[in-house]
Amino acid sequence: MSFDPRSIPVDPAASSALARHGLEYRLLDPDDHDAMHAWIEAEHRGFHHARPRDVERDHGLTVAAERRVHGVYDPQAAEPAVPVATVAGWPTGLSVPGGRSVDAWAVSAVTVAATHRRRGIARALMEGELANAHNAGAAVAMLTVTEATIYGRYGYAPAARAATVTVNRQRAHWVGPDAPGRVHFVEPADLRETAAAITRRAVARTPGEIDRWPGILDRALGLVDPQGDAARRVRTVRYDDEHGQAQGFVAYRITREPNEPGVVEFDFLVAATDDAERALWQFLVEQDFVTGVRGRLRSVDEPLPWLLEDPRAVTLTDVVDHLWVRILDPVEALGARRYGIAGTLDLEIADPLQHASGRFRLVVGERGRAEVERLDDTAAPARQALKLGVQELGAVYLGGVRPSVLARAARITAPAAGSLALADRMFAADRTPHLSIWF
Ligand SMILES: CC(C)(COP(=O)(O)OP(=O)(O)OC[C@H]1O[C@@H](n2cnc3c(N)ncnc32)[C@H](O)[C@@H]1OP(=O)(O)O)[C@@H](O)C(=O)NCCC(=O)NCCS
Numbered sequence: 216m217s218f219d220p221r222s223i224p225v226d227p228a229a230s231s232a233l234a235r236h237g238l239e240y241r242l243l244d245p246d247d248h249d250a251m252h253a254w255i256e257a258e259h260r261g262f263h264h265a266r267p268r269d270v271e272r273d274h275g276l277t278v279a280a281e282r283r284v285h286g287v288y289d290p291q292a293a294e295p296a297v298p299v300a301t302v303a304g305w306p307t308g309l310s311v312p313g314g315r316s317v318d319a320w321a322v323s324a325v326t327v328a329a330t331h332r333r334r335g336i337a338r339a340l341m342e343g344e345l346a347n348a349h350n351a352g353a354a355v356a357m358l359t360v361t362e363a364t365i366y367g368r369y370g371y372a373p374a375a376r377a378a379t380v381t382v383n384r385q386r387a388h389w390v391g392p393d394a395p396g397r398v399h400f401v402e403p404a405d406l407r408e409t410a411a412a413i414t415r416r417a418v419a420r421t422p423g424e425i426d427r428w429p430g431i432l433d434r435a436l437g438l439v440d441p442q443g444d445a446a447r448r449v450r451t452v453r454y455d456d457e458h459g460q461a462q463g464f465v466a467y468r469i470t471r472e473p474n475e476p477g478v479v480e481f482d483f484l485v486a487a488t489d490d491a492e493r494a495l496w497q498f499l500v501e502q503d504f505v506t507g508v509r510g511r512l513r514s515v516d517e518p519l520p521w522l523l524e525d526p527r528a529v530t531l532t533d534v535v536d537h538l539w540v541r542i543l544d545p546v547e548a549l550g551a552r553r554y555g556i557a558g559t560l561d562l563e564i565a566d567p568l569q570h571a572s573g574r575f576r577l578v579v580g581e582r583g584r585a586e587v588e589r590l591d592d593t594a595a596p597a598r599q600a601l602k603l604g605v606q607e608l609g610a611v612y613l614g615g616v617r618p619s620v621l622a623r624a625a626r627i628t629a630p631a632a633g634s635l636a637l638a639d640r641m642f643a644a645d646r647t648p649h650l651s652i653w654f
Pocket residue numbers: 261262325326327328331332333334335336337338339359360361362364365368
């Protein structure tokens with residue numbers, strides 16, 4: 216989807232829901248720097264962050280230029296130019312099983328001021344974002360969440376998990392193969408362009424990754440405020456394959472006290488090939504004068520334990536639902552991914568907000584490709600039919616949750632014997648879904 220997300224008309228339903236409370240719903244112009252600065256201040260306050268410094272506000276302006284940014288304003292407030300609620304959305308691809316991506320809408324920056332909570336502002340904004348997503352032609356909306364109790368009511372469900380991976384340096388003896396290429400130290404600014412190219416390829420390999428990361432690489436590489444304390448700690452290495460092609464990078468820092476060994480910490484290890492992934496892990500776990508390595512938002516299915524003599528050197532903590540997915544258009548969404556096995560399945564989907572409700576037939580051929588059609592009321596039901604809500608559809612969509620698990624939780628009904636087993640095998644993904652960033 217390459218269009219200006221600001222070209223979509225302002226959602227009239229959200230506008231009138233907020234107007235009933237005397238509030239104004241405004242689409243911001245990213246060139247209106249005063250309004251944008253106030254919005255960025257409000258977003259920081261809403262997330263309980265410190266006030267942004269000038270460099271962070273400037274970075275916020277660049278990020279906002281790639282998004283559709285809304286604020287809610289209270290003309291009666293003491294500071295009417297500061298929004299009492301914020302939200303941002305943008306079109307991006309979401310990688311799905313089989314190596315393709317589906318048109319999606321990312322939702323972010325959902326905050327409501329502590330003075331204005333529990334009067335329906337978040338609901339108006341969230342329903343507004345679903346309308347924006349629909350108008351943008353997105354088959355799916357998605358977000359990452361700080362609290363897991365808020366977004367289910369709008370049809371979102373956890374679809375890809377993430378975890379903190381900790382490696383005990385003393386126990387980490389590498390037994391995996393040495394990669395054929397080389398690891399090089401590269402200054403973060405020099406890596407910026409290559410990092411973006413590697414990221415694009417890495418994202419395509421993993422269901423659950425999204426392909427537009429406004430502003431995130433600059434943050435990861437410490438380029439937003441290069442003179443800041445945190446940024447000066449960032450070290451970056453790049454893996455080049457045996458032909459000299461850059462295939463991966465990691466941005467890490469070593470935290471330590473004087474005279475004590477440190478801990479390697481990283482949020483970004485991005486690999487476009489398996490060799491690159493192994494080489495970068497090996498580089499990290501073989502550091503001297505460190506007690507361990509800690510990587511955040513890693514896959515729950517890392518190959519790392521299989522590369523070390525002692526798999527117990529690796530522990531997973533903070534395993535969380537990370538990516539939440541909301542299906543808007545089942546025909547487009549289901550048609551975009553590949554499936555694990557051929558078969559025919561009818562899905563009867565209930566969606567309280569009506570975007571995805573209806574009966575759909577999924578016919579998967581030998582190569583995992585699907586034909587999906589909406590059934591009208593007169594169509595005869597297939598033997599293999601599942602009844603599920605839009606949340607359950609979002610949960611199984613990327614292959615991270617088995618339909619039979621949701622049936623055991625009484626969240627999917629399968630009237631025909633065998634249909635659950637078929638659904639499990641059809642929805643299985645070739646790679647465990649994973650999202651490696653917050654957005
Ligand atoms: C979470 C937040 C956005 C909710 O805003 P709000 O305007 O008070 O929410 P609404 O009044 O529109 O409530 C919508 C629904 O969410 C529920 N809800 C609101 N906040 C909730 C919370 N923290 N936990 C669980 N449910 C919540 C309401 O009960 C209501 O439910 P209903 O529609 O079923 O009756 C707001 O509290 C906030 O800004 N929190 C801090 C920032 C944050 O956590 N943002 C989320 C980032 S992922």
